[in-house]
Amino acid sequence: GKGIAVLTSGGDSQGMNAATRAVVRVGIYLGCKVYFIKEGYQGLVDGGDNIVEASWSSVSGIIHKGGTVIGSARCKDFTTRPGRISGAQNLVDRGITNLVVIGGDGSLTGANIFRQEWPGILDELLAQKKITEEQRGKYGHLNICGMVGSIDNDFCGTDMTIGTDSALHRIIDCVDAIVSTAYSHQRTFILEVMGRHCGYLAIVGGLTTEADFVFIPENPPLPDWPQRLYLALVGALASEADYVFIPEWPPEIGWPTKLCSKLTQEREAGQRLNIIIVAEGAIDRNGDPISAEKIKQVVVDNLHQDTRITVLGHVQRGGSPSAFDRVLGCRMGAEAVMALMEATVESPAYVVSLDGNQAIRLPLMACVEKTKAVAKAMEEKQWDLAVQLRGRS
Ligand code: ADP
Numbered sequence: 001g002k003g004i005a006v007l008t009s010g011g012d013s014q015g016m017n018a019a020t021r022a023v024v025r026v027g028i029y030l031g032c033k034v035y036f037i038k039e040g041y042q043g044l045v046d047g048g049d050n051i052v053e054a055s056w057s058s059v060s061g062i063i064h065k066g067g068t069v070i071g072s073a074r075c076k077d078f079t080t081r082p083g084r085i086s087g088a089q090n091l092v093d094r095g096i097t098n099l100v101v102i103g104g105d106g107s108l109t110g111a112n113i114f115r116q117e118w119p120g121i122l123d124e125l126l127a128q129k130k131i132t133e134e135q136r137g138k139y140g141h142l143n144i145c146g147m148v149g150s151i152d153n154d155f156c157g158t159d160m161t162i163g164t165d166s167a168l169h170r171i172i173d174c175v176d177a178i179v180s181t182a183y184s185h186q187r188t189f190i191l192e193v194m195g196r197h198c199g200y201l202a203i204v205g206g207l208t209t210e211a212d213f214v215f216i217p218e219n220p221p222l223p224d225w226p227q228r229l230y231l232a233l234v235g236a237l238a239s240e241a242d243y244v245f246i247p248e249w250p251p252e253i254g255w256p257t258k259l260c261s262k263l264t265q266e267r268e269a270g271q272r273l274n275i276i277i278v279a280e281g282a283i284d285r286n287g288d289p290i291s292a293e294k295i296k297q298v299v300v301d302n303l304h305q306d307t308r309i310t311v312l313g314h315v316q317r318g319g320s321p322s323a324f325d326r327v328l329g330c331r332m333g334a335e336a337v338m339a340l341m342e343a344t345v346e347s348p349a350y351v352v353s354l355d356g357n358q359a360i361r362l363p364l365m366a367c368v369e370k371t372k373a374v375a376k377a378m379e380e381k382q383w384d385l386a387v388q389l390r391g392r393s
Helices: 016-029 040-046 081-093 105-127 133-138 164-185 200-209 227-238 255-268 292-303 313-317 323-342 364-379 383-390
Strands: 003-008 033-037 051-053 096-103 143-150 188-193 213-215 274-279 307-311 350-355 358-363
Touching (some): 003 016, 016 143, 016 323, 033 040, 040 105, 081 096, 096 105, 105 364, 143 323, 164 323, 188 200, 188 292, 200 213, 213 255, 255 292, 323 350, 323 358, 358 364, 364 383
Parallel strands (some): 003 033, 188 307, 213 274
Antiparallel strands (some): 350 358
């Protein structure tokens, strides 16, 4: 059978284990030899005990675990050609020519470079007599399939990344806990959630917890709001959740004024507490950061409310994966193996994604490039461009 290896790389997220499990079981079911590569690209470069054959039972009892049981790492060696040559040798030695990479856009970029360099690297290994003529002929092409594990939901081409839904569950639990203590002392809480370039966690977290105010990294003019955020706003209205405020709209009124009037209005209506959610990458209209500290200063100086900050941090990335992320991981993992089995020399490196609740394959690099272009546009304060790029094609 064909040799397939699976690795997880970059930041971990809930649901990665479900994906790993599906790759192993669907691979074995289809008659492949499936291998784990432990500790991400570092294990690929180092080889040895880091690359082990997986069995049906070796992925029992992992679907409910957060993180990734095969380990993840950032790896400097793999960003160099000698590191990738070493990785290629380790794969050829084991007859592996199919690689599943579960990670973010950095990890998927690395996978694509590896695939492009593969024939040249094999020629080099042959010249150095580290592989045989036969191996060069038999293993001359590397198939790659990626899937995106990220809690931020910040990847272009998929409706949901693996881990986002579980992170939202964690955020909801935290806000619910904070609300009960905030109520007792009539406090205002500022909760910082993850999301450097993407306000998805903040805005959906805000919507589902009746937060009073949400700060996000995006700052688009209203009519061009990205589709998914727009839907969240419509959902907020439909579900009678507290209005999710869009900072700095209209632009003539600055966010401190809007924030203070909203908080005051809520207190005057009898509410004993206020919840403000801020994404770690939140910005104001000029592109300057809006930190939890800055918000606290505004609330304390103007309203003299007892105000506390809670940074949720890695709590969002840990713990048990939700049902949605378990199913998503299973579906993506199965589709990735199918994509590899059907791959030819002509097919591109794929990333599997979710589109309208269908598992689909998309050319990996096109999605990575679009995702990087969004991040760059945001950094350059080109909101319109970022929104346009991120919208579903
Ligand atoms: P993420 O996959 O979550 O975006 P990183 O950007 O840190 O995380 O990438 C994870 C790993 O992927 C890096 O430590 C490195 O080993 C590999 N990688 C990232 N970019 C490249 C690249 N351009 N070339 C080769 N390897 C890369």
